[in-house]
């Protein structure tokens with residue numbers, strides 16, 4: 001065989017591969033593509049950008065607590081057409097049923113052809129805000145109340161229990177925080193933020209952030225919020241900074257006359273971990289329908305504690321016997337929430353009436 005034949009063949013194959021790659025680049029990846037959202041909104045977008053960034057450039061904000069690094073799993077949306085194959089980085093966050101339904105991580109999907117997606121309608125309400133820090137108040141040894149004034153846009157409408165995302169300036173770290181303020185005050189937001197040792201966002205919030213700083217906030221997000229159309233009795237259970245969304249829920253109920261029966265259990269280790277005790281005790285005095293039950297798991301002698309003692313699960317078990325007609329709002333660490341759900345179910349709560357945010 002002529003020695004040049006294999007060299008010519010390899011050359012031809014190389015040219016074909018380069019032409020195919022160029023065709024893929026020019027015809028698929030880059031260039032203008034059409035993104036169809038929820039079967040109705042069509043936007044022309046520049047291809048080869050991630051779906052998450054493309055949506056944000058078009059003022060549609062998907063939750064994204066890791067800023068697109070495929071470590072939070074918050075940025076899921078359904079891709080009906082045009083998403084390409086699932087990437088290994090998405091695998092840990094997608095269940096088999098997610099995959100069947102076309103659920104993808106929007107930070108990992110690139111728009112390389114026309115694409116159709118479905119996102120929850122309420123996400124279309126989320127916006128990006130510039131906000132000024134107007135107050136930082138220590139509530140305990142490791143929890144601060146942080147107050148913001150919204151500058152642009154000036155108002156955020158949110159449901160009691162929802163969260164927003166704060167972007168830490170300089171390091172561009174994004175973290176979720178439940179909104180702790182009254183939903184009827186739409187131009188100011190309050191957050192209850194616990195210091196996590198070596199945590200990037202909370203170290204900034206507790207040690208570097210100052211009144212007058214301007215931060216970017218996006219929101220509102222989340223499907224943990226008060227079901228307003230229900231008249232069931234309410235059980236709230238929180239620990240640590242989990243008090244934040246429950247506070248917003250209670251403000252909301254108070255503004256409407258607190259006409260549902262509410263029992264609020266708050267678990268802490270010692271007295272120094274309690275906060276807003278006076279605020280909730282006053283609410284109990286004002287509204288006979290509301291009962292605040294703080295409990296300490298390890299009270300110290302100097303605490304002189306005469307309230308409930310024990311794990312919050314045991315206290316809930318002691319107080320709540322028949323929860324057939326109740327609904328529950330839980331917020332705290334994953335371990336605490338799982339243990340509380342088991343106790344609520346033991347006392348006959350219906351699974352579909354239990355709502356929670358774990359963090």
Ligand SMILES: Cc1cc2nc3c(=O)[nH]c(=O)nc-3n(C[C@H](O)[C@H](O)[C@H](O)COP(=O)(O)OP(=O)(O)OC[C@H]3O[C@@H](n4cnc5c(N)ncnc54)[C@H](O)[C@@H]3O)c2cc1C
Nearest residue numbers: 163175176177178192193194196199200201202241244359
């Ligand atoms: C929907 C939602 C609402 C939230 N609302 C609140 C809120 O109202 N108040 C609040 O304080 N936090 C809230 N969080 C938690 C918050 O988003 C951050 O995860 C937390 O503040 C830590 O951020 P960081 O950047 O300081 O720590 P990172 O830099 O993310 O973490 C540093 C280290 O600490 C560990 N770590 C992270 N979070 C915790 C934790 N909570 N406890 C123990 N170890 C941890 C990490 O595994 C890591 O090793 C919420 C989270 C979610 C998902």
Ligand code: FES
Nearest residue numbers: 068070073075107
């Ligand atoms: S933004 Fe965190 S996984 Fe996509």
